[in-house]
Amino acid sequence: MTAGTLTGRGPAEDAGPAELGRARRAVAEAAERAASVVEALPVPAERSAPQRAVAAAxxxxxxxVRGEFxxxxxxxxxxxxxAQRTRPLSVAALCAAAATAFPGxxxxxxxxxxxxxRPQAAKEGWEIDQGVFVSAVLRHPDEGRHLxxxxxxxxxxxxxxxxDYRRAGEADLGSVRLARRDGVAHLTICREDCLNAEDERQIDDMEVAVDLALxxxxxxxxxxxxxxxxxxxxxxxxxxxSGINLKxxxxxTIGLVDFLLRREMGYVAKLTRGLRGDAGWWERPGxxxxxxxxxxxxxxxxxxxLLVADHVIAASDAYLSLPAAQEGIVPGAANLRLTxxxxxxxxxxxxxxxxxxRVIEPDARLFVDEVYDAGEELDRAVGACADRLRGDAVAANRRMIVEAEEPLDAFRAYLAEFxxxxxxxxxxxxVLGKVGRFVAAA
Structure with missing residues (x-):
């Protein structure tokens, strides 16, 4: 499978129902052959080196076969x-539907x-096939944009x-608290147990909080x-x-679909672009x-x-880092945005x-707009900065800035690779070795 085979439609996408049916069966048969091999082996954690090589092959x-399909x-x-792009499906629902309609x-x-x-190091790695599928969808402009x-x-x-939230003006979602005060929605991340490290629970709570505020x-x-x-x-x-929850x-329990893809395509994208619904393209909020x-x-x-926020203020003793390379993973869309x-x-x-x-360094101004002393000075600045972001013209112009700096197709193409x-x-x-060492040292 090469990137070229997944870009554009061309003659390869003109296959008729008969060829699609044959190809569908070929995928199912290939998956069954692979499954029969790995099922005859011990569970991943107990395999010898030769057995791991057999499973990998x-x-x-x-x-x-899937790539060619x-x-x-x-x-x-x-x-x-x-249903010809008339039925909106989340990335998780799309993968689930594909598993039923296209076995293997x-x-x-x-x-x-x-x-x-299983622990990450003991998994079979079936999520890789979800990544291949989602990548293929995102490589096609119409399908990728629809997703x-x-x-x-x-x-x-x-x-x-x-x-209930609208009447009360507040909601406690578990790992995130939401409170509306004088036209400002305050989203407070409150994972006291892990220094606000993100896991699937927090991703879910954060997306709901963002939805409610929007x-x-x-x-x-x-x-x-x-x-x-x-x-x-x-x-x-x-x-x-403190970033991703390494434990x-x-x-x-950090899933490719339910965390790593959902985060970028879900609450982070919503903070950047707003919500979508059934309104026509000409009346969508931004x-x-x-x-x-x-x-x-x-x-x-x-x-x-911070790379997608409209304004960032920070305490003078704060610092910033993106240690994904040390952890062995890709830091979301930061490679696109920080570049x-x-x-x-x-x-x-x-x-x-x-x-x-450190936020007081000159280069940190690419992440942070204003720096204040920690405590009351920073607390007072929150209200003043929020007030400056009010106004219909601000909202309209931020939408146009987003369109200029990160067109949807640029984001789509990046996510296809991601x-x-x-x-x-x-x-x-x-990654498996590094994560284990990080957890042991914590």
């Missing part, structure tokens, strides 16, 4: 699953559940909660800030985010201005958020070499 052959039939597959193309629920119960637009729809949980007609501006911690080193102090990654407030540190995913913001040299220093930036690369990364030996 079986997976590689099945993926070759997707190179010719991605458009037809997506059309069938979404992506892992079924039993395979996903079996891997889910991204589908991911911008409000979650069912947010829709269920909205009326749906609320009384909200003009969104403020995102970390709450006070109970960690012994930070008791009573606010921190913004959860080591335990195998989101709301939002302010990030950095106390303590913004590491990894927290630092990524655009700060240039390739700074992006390489921060992402590849792990450079840590889905595939990240799927490989989270199962690579260096």
């Amino acid at each position: 079986a997976h590689a052959e099945a993926r070759r 997707l190179g010719r039939h991605t458009v037809a597959v997506y059309s069938e699953l979404t 193309l992506v892992p079924g629920p039993a395979a996903v559940a079996a891997d889910r119960a 991204l637009e589908s991911m911008l729809r409000p979650t069912p949980r947010a829709q269920r909660m909205f009326e 749906l609320d007609p009384a909200v003009e501006v969104i403020v995102l800030r970390g709450g006070a911690m109970t960690h012994p080193r930070y008791t009573g102090k606010r921190v913004f985010s 959860a990654l080591h335990a195998g 989101g709301k201005p939002w302010l990030a407030v950095v106390d303590g540190f913004a590491i990894g995913g927290g630092c990524q958020l 655009r913001h700060g240039g390739a040299r700074l992006a390489r220093q921060v992402i590849l070499l792990g450079r840590r930036l 889905a595939l690369e990240q799927a490989r990364r989270i199962y690579s030996p260096d």
Whole structure:
């Protein structure tokens, strides 16, 4: 499979129903052959080196067949699953639907559940096939845009909660608290147990909180800030985010679809672009201005958020870092955004070499707009900065800035590569070893 086989339609996408049927059966048969091989082996954690090589060869052959299938039939597959792009499906729902309609193309629920119960280092790695599939969809402009637009729809949980939240003006989502005050939605990340490190629970809570704030007609501006911690080193102090929860990654509960892809295509994209629904393209809202407030540190995913915020203020003792290369993974869309913001040299220093930036350094101004002393001075600045972001003209112009700096197709093309690369990364030996060492040292 090459990138070229998945870009554009061309003659390869003109295959008729008969050829699609034959190709569908070939994928199912290839998957069955691979499954029969790996099922005859011990579970992944107990395999010898030769047995691991046998399993790898079986997976590689099945993926070759899947890659060829997707190179010719991605458009037809997506059309069938979404009723000619009239049925919006989240990335998780799309993978689930594909597993039913096209057996062997992506892992079924039993395979996903079996891997889910294992530590990351002991998984079979079925998620890689989900990454291949999602990457193929995103490589096609119409299908990829439809998937991204589908991911911008409000979650069912947010829709269920909205009326209660609207009446009360607040909602406690567990790991995120939401409170509306004088037209400002305050989203407070409150994972005191792990320094606001992100896991699937927090991703879900954060997306619902963002949905509620964007749906609320009384909200003009969104403020995102970390709450006070109970960690012994930070008791009573606010921190913004310590990035991905490495303990959860080591335990195998950080999923490619439910965390790594959902995060980029879900709440982060919604903060950037706003929500989508059934309105026509000419009347779609473009989101709301939002302010990030950095106390303590913004590491990894927290630092990524600063690259899409409309305004960032920080305490003078805070620092920023993107240690994904040290962890072995790809830091979301930071490679796209930091290169655009700060240039390739700074992006390489921060992402590849792990450079840590104190917010008072000159280069940190590419992430942070204003710096204040921690405490009351920073607290007062939050209200003043939020007030400056109010106004219909501000909202309209931020939408046009987003369109200029990151067109949807540029984001789509980046995510097509990200889905595939990240799927490989989270199962690579260096990542598994690094994560285990990080957890042991914590």
